[in-house]
Amino acid sequence: MKIPEQVRRLGLVIGIIVVGVLGTRFFLIPRSLISDELHQASTVQREVAKPVKFAGSSTCEGCHEEVSGRVRKGYHKNLMCEGCHGAAARHAEDPGQGKPFAPRDRKFCPVCHSYDASRPTGFPQINPTAHNPVKPCITCHNPHDPVPPKTIEACSACHPQIQRTTAVSSHALLKCTTCHVVPAQHKKTPRSALPSKPEGREFCGTCHAKGATERDAPKVDLSTHGGRFLCWQCHYPHLPEGRG
Ligand code: HEC
Ligand code: HEC
Ligand code: HEC
Ligand code: HEC
Ligand code: HEC
Ligand code: HEC
Ligand code: HEC
Ligand code: HEC
Incomplete structure (x- = not known):
């Protein structure tokens, strides 16, 4: 039986395609482009x-x-040193190579401590624009060892609002x-012995x-200001910058 001409041609075309695909797959494309193992090994190496x-x-x-x-x-016991100081392996190997970065800037701490409703309840949070600015x-x-400074003691028991405002x-x-x-x-008996209060402008002038x-107090001209x-x-003396 004679195979029709068109079927032979079709067979020839399919044959060329199969040989081409197999040839490209096994001879033209380098193994490094298709082998998972080589890929993995070189990634690990890198x-x-x-x-x-x-x-x-x-x-x-x-x-x-x-x-x-x-x-x-x-309170910072669970923090990594390098979480704040940045990667410091080179320094640890040879301290002469330079000091690690130390985050002294005011912008750094609020990364963890600025108020954010999504933080866990009870996590110490502050409002960086209102909390002791400057x-x-x-x-x-x-x-x-970040403990809040305890400059104010017994008074807070009875004057909590003033204490919190001043703080x-x-x-x-x-x-x-x-x-x-x-x-x-x-x-002990508060009303029987009241504390003094500042009397005149000169009192604030001792610092201002x-x-x-x-040194740290901003200065004004007492005779005109x-x-x-x-x-x-x-100026409310317990919140002199007038916020809140
Ligand atoms: C919450 C961030 C923070 C963490 C955590 C932290 N540091 Fe610091 N560290 C600082 C800051 C800020 C300074 C700069 C202090 C200054 O200038 O008064 C500093 C300063 C230092 C200094 C130089 C001044 C000094 O006090 O002796 C060393 C050394 C140091 N840190 C080592 C460490 C080591 C070691 C750890 C881990 C056990 C660590 N730090 C964890 C923020 C941090
Ligand atoms: C082989 C000892 C050694 C190791 C390990 C080491 N340090 Fe230091 N570190 C030093 C020396 C020495 C200084 C320099 C002290 C100086 O010049 O006053 C220093 C200084 C520092 C400072 C002071 C930077 C400043 O601005 O004053 C920081 C912060 C610091 N190291 C953090 C680290 C951290 C974080 C690690 C761990 C990843 C570490 N060090 C590991 C020896 C070491
Ligand atoms: C990587 C996050 C992180 C950074 C950065 C960080 N802290 Fe903290 N801070 C914490 C954690 C966690 C605690 C412990 C919270 C607890 O015990 O519930 C803490 C506790 C505190 C407390 C104690 C508050 C209290 O309950 O009395 C103060 C104050 C504080 N940090 C100040 C700072 C200061 C200042 C800096 C910058 C030098 C700083 N933190 C940077 C995570 C951080
Ligand atoms: C002028 C001093 C001063 C400066 C500057 C200061 N704080 Fe405080 N901080 C305090 C005092 C005082 C308290 C305790 C006040 C209180 O209990 O309300 C406190 C409390 C905190 C607390 C605990 C809040 C809580 O709910 O338990 C955190 C956290 C804190 N400060 C972080 C910071 C961060 C971050 C900065 C810098 C952006 C900063 N503080 C700058 C004095 C200061
Ligand atoms: C046992 C509670 C208690 C303690 C502790 C306490 N106070 Fe008072 N304080 C009072 C009471 C009550 C008054 C009277 C308020 C009134 O009459 O309106 C008062 C009034 C004052 C006044 C106003 C005086 C005036 O002439 O109006 C000042 C200032 C004052 N206290 C400062 C302080 C300071 C500073 C401390 C800490 C060293 C302190 N108090 C501790 C309860 C207390
Ligand atoms: C910078 C100075 C200064 C500091 C610090 C200060 N006070 Fe006063 N305080 C004053 C002055 C001034 C007045 C009088 C204000 C007036 O008559 O309006 C006053 C008034 C008061 C009064 C009377 C009630 C009121 O609100 O006027 C109380 C109570 C008081 N202070 C408690 C405290 C306590 C508690 C602290 C510490 C947390 C404190 N003060 C810190 C300057 C100060
Ligand atoms: C009539 C209202 C008024 C009186 C009274 C007053 N101040 Fe002021 N003060 C202001 C205002 C408003 C500002 C902010 C604008 C400015 O800097 O001039 C200010 C600012 C300040 C500053 C901040 C300056 C700076 O450079 O950041 C200080 C410190 C100050 N006053 C201290 C005092 C002292 C101390 C007295 C008493 C001798 C006083 N003030 C009396 C209204 C007053
Ligand atoms: C013992 C010194 C001292 C006395 C007394 C004192 N102050 Fe201050 N005051 C300071 C210091 C220090 C600062 C600045 C703190 C800072 O910038 O961190 C300041 C800040 C201020 C500011 C500037 C707030 C701002 O950020 O703009 C005003 C306003 C002020 N004080 C008013 C007063 C008044 C009013 C009195 C009198 C009731 C007074 N002070 C008494 C030390 C003092």
């Missing part, structure tokens, strides 16, 4: 060849025993007793007048 950047907190402990001891006992967080909180103001580091002379009796020695009014007719 990753292993990368320099190690993180040393791990236990490595730091060897040389920074005192800091590590403090961190492990404080100064870096580390002037008041040791980053390795987030720019007067946070002043003791209540900087401005009030408090007889011991006041804490031009030429006053308190605020006219003849008492300072606290305009």
Whole structure:
């Protein structure tokens, strides 16, 4: 029986395609392009060849025993050293190569501590624009053992609002007793012995007048600023910047 011409041609075309595909597959495309094993092996090689950047907190402990001891006992015990200081394997191997970064800027801590409703309840959160603005967080909180500073004590038992207000103001580091002379009796029978209150503009001037020695306090010209009014007719002394 004679095979029809068109079927033979079709067979020839299919034959060429099959030979072409097989030829390309096995001879023209290099194995490295299609082999999973080669791919995996070279990826592993590439990753292993990368320099190690993180040393791990236990490595730091060897040389920074005192800091590590403090961190492990404080509120930041679960944080990695390098979570704040950045990758420091090179430093750990050869401290002469330069110091690791230390996040002294005020912008850093709010990454974890600014108020965010999605954080777990009870996680210590603050509003960075209202919470003791201006100064870096580390002037008041040791980053390795961050306890809120306890400048204010017994008074908070009975004057909690004033204590809370002052604690987030720019007067946070002043003791209540900087401005009030408090007889011991006041804490037992408060109304029988009231503390003093500042009397005149000069009192605030001891820190705020031009030429006053308190370095951190912003200065005003006492003879013109605020006219003849008492300072606290305009500035609430427990939140002098006037927020809230
Ligand atoms: C082999 C010992 C050694 C190891 C390990 C080591 N350090 Fe240090 N580190 C030093 C020395 C030495 C200095 C320099 C002290 C100086 O110059 O005052 C230093 C300084 C620092 C400083 C100070 C930077 C500054 O601005 O003052 C930081 C932060 C620091 N190391 C973090 C780390 C961290 C994080 C690790 C762990 C990944 C680590 N170190 C591991 C020896 C070491
Ligand atoms: C919450 C962030 C944070 C963590 C966690 C942290 N540090 Fe620091 N560290 C800082 C900051 C901020 C400074 C700069 C302090 C300053 O200048 O007063 C600093 C300073 C240092 C210094 C130099 C000054 C000093 O106090 O001796 C060393 C050394 C250091 N850190 C090591 C470590 C080690 C080791 C760990 C882990 C056990 C660690 N730090 C964990 C934020 C952190
Ligand atoms: C990686 C996240 C992280 C960073 C960055 C961080 N903290 Fe913390 N902080 C924590 C955790 C976690 C706790 C412990 C919370 C707890 O015990 O429930 C904590 C606790 C605190 C507390 C204790 C609050 C209390 O309950 O009395 C203070 C204060 C604090 N941090 C200040 C800082 C300061 C200042 C910095 C910047 C140097 C900083 N934190 C950076 C995670 C962080
Ligand atoms: C002028 C000093 C001062 C500065 C600067 C300061 N704080 Fe505080 N911080 C305090 C005092 C005081 C308290 C305790 C106040 C209170 O209990 O309401 C406190 C409390 C906290 C708490 C605990 C809040 C809670 O709910 O338990 C956190 C977290 C905190 N500060 C983080 C920061 C961060 C982050 C910064 C920098 C953006 C910062 N603080 C800057 C004085 C300061
Ligand atoms: C046992 C509770 C208690 C303690 C502790 C306490 N106070 Fe008072 N304080 C009072 C009471 C009650 C008054 C009277 C309020 C009134 O009459 O409106 C008062 C009034 C005051 C006044 C206003 C005085 C005036 O002439 O209006 C000042 C200022 C004051 N206290 C400061 C302090 C300071 C600072 C401390 C901490 C050293 C402190 N108090 C501790 C309960 C207390
Ligand atoms: C910078 C100085 C200063 C500091 C610090 C200060 N006070 Fe006062 N306080 C004043 C002045 C000024 C007044 C009087 C305000 C007035 O008469 O309007 C006053 C008034 C008061 C009063 C009377 C009620 C009121 O609100 O006017 C109480 C109570 C009081 N202070 C408690 C405290 C406590 C508690 C602290 C510490 C948390 C504190 N003060 C810190 C300056 C200060
Ligand atoms: C013992 C010194 C001292 C006394 C007394 C004092 N202050 Fe201050 N005050 C400071 C310091 C320090 C700052 C700045 C803190 C900062 O910027 O972190 C400040 C900040 C201020 C600010 C600026 C707030 C801002 O951020 O713009 C005002 C306003 C102010 N005080 C008013 C007063 C008044 C009113 C009195 C008197 C009732 C007074 N102060 C008494 C030390 C003092
Ligand atoms: C009539 C109202 C008024 C009186 C009274 C007043 N102030 Fe002010 N004070 C202001 C205003 C408004 C500002 C903010 C605008 C500015 O900087 O002039 C200010 C700003 C300040 C600042 C911040 C300056 C700075 O550079 O950040 C300080 C500190 C200050 N006052 C202290 C005082 C002291 C101390 C007294 C009492 C001797 C006083 N003020 C009396 C209205 C007053």
